[in-house]
Amino acid sequence: MxxxxxxxxxxxxxxxxxxxxxxxxxxxxxxxxxxxxxxxxxxxxxxxxxxxxxxxxxxxxxxxxxxxxxxxxxxxxxxxxxxSCREIFQCLDRLETTIVDLKGMKQGKLRLAAVTTTKYFIPKLLKPFCKLYPGVKVALEFTNHEALLTRLNENLDDLYILSCPPNREDIEAKPFLDNPLVAIAPANHPFAKQHKLCLKNFAEEPLIVREEGSGTRKLVRQFFEQRGISPRINLELGSNEAIQQAVIDGLGLSVLSMHTLNCAEVRNQLAILDVDGFPIHRQWHVIFPKKKQLSITASTFLEYLLTETQQFSTDNDNPMQTVKTLWVQS
CATH class of the missing domain: 1.10.10.10 (Winged helix-like DNA-binding domain superfamily/Winged helix DNA-binding domain)
Known part of the structure; x- marks a missing residue:
């Protein structure tokens, strides 16, 4: 003994x-x-x-x-x-949060995880926030929908940004920005000049989609399933840029977030189609566990995000106007 x-x-x-x-x-x-x-x-x-x-x-x-x-x-x-590791790190995080709260916003760390499509606008929204609070250090992780939920379950970040929040009672989800999904084709495609295109005709064309685990793919799948239509998935690609180029090269049509069309050169080579049911109106959400005690840094950024994005509302007839306004003002 x-x-x-x-x-x-x-x-x-x-x-x-x-x-x-x-x-x-x-x-x-x-x-x-x-x-x-x-x-x-x-x-x-x-x-x-x-x-x-x-x-x-x-x-x-x-x-x-x-x-x-x-x-x-x-x-x-x-x-x-x-x-034990995770318990130790959680204790250190709580200590850091307490110390930062005592110091106020002069110092602090903000840990964000966001799905990859948000890379087109989150940095633009972060820029004025960082100017307001130069002492705050921001760690931003871009990943796909599935990996983001894994990070959420492991409590690796303060806030999580995505378009398809999980249907869970232990999660707080706050919408903050419109996310219109549009059907796209090469600029020279016959559909480009058609009005009120039948969704079934669109679905008969080869479709290029994001990889499994992508939030955009999940939304597109739900959209077609709700209408009893099975699209012809021709190609899976792991990035929005790869999909845009594949569409331009004539490999098929696609559905992407309007926020991804932020390059004038790309927009000139693509056509946003007038298809029945499009654009698909969705919103970006910021989520976090309900029981999580947000630091003063995370709480301040959350309030900033919800307030700053109120000026960007979508015109259902012209969804492109929202993202253009965001690009210009950011």
Whole structure:
């Protein structure tokens, strides 16, 4: 039986042997199940990740990962360390929030996660906010819809921006900006000059869509399912720019957020089609867990976002006007 003194010495040795850097590297490696992806996220080399994890395992006295084939998995000890890691980081986050609140908006950190399509307007909305509060450091992560919800579940950010908020009672969702989805074709396509085009005729053309996990793809799928129509999906691509170029090259038609058409050169090569049911009227939302205590920095940005975007309302007959106004004023 260990004496109380030996237990105290063991705890002291553990505290003296573990660093926050090791825990941060381990958490990233455990979350990605990859040393390579952890290294990319933390901007360090893979050998650095391997070394930090090795030192942490030596301090714990048990292996934290096991390798099966080419993949790595957490051991039981690794799972326990990961759980403790996240508790430690959450405590540090609460401490940081408290300190920032005491200092006010002179200093602070704002962590945002947003779906990739928002990259066309979120930086423009952030610019005046950063001028108002130059002491605030902003960390902005762009990812697809599915990965964003994973970040939400892991509580990695303060606020999350997307167009399809999850239908969950534990989530607060606030709409702040219109997100019209439009049907597009090459400028020289026969549909470009037609008015009141039948949706069924549009769906018979080859359709280019975003990858699985994309919010835009989810909205488009719901739109056609509600009308009992199965479109001809011809091509899946992982970015809005790739879809635009594929449409310009004549590989098919597509449905994209109006916000993606922010380049005059691209707009000149594309036609926004007059199709029955379009534009699809959706909104961008900012979401966060209801039980989450937002820092003064996050609360201030949330209020700013909701207030600043009130001036950009969509004209249903001319949805392009909204995004043009946003581009000009931002």
């Amino acid at each position: 260990k004496s109380p003194l030996s237990e105290i010495r063991q705890k002291d040795n553990l505290l003296n042997s573990i660093t926050l850097d090791q825990l941060q590297v381990f958490e990233a490696a455990a979350r990605h199940c990859s040393f390579t992806r952890a290294a990319e996220e933390l901007f360090v080399t893979q050998p650095t990740v391997s070394m930090q994890v090795k030192h942490l395992a030596q301090a714990i006295g048990l292996p934290l990962f096991e390798q099966v084939g080419k993949r790595i998995y957490l051991t039981e000890a690794g799972k326990e360390v990961l759980h």
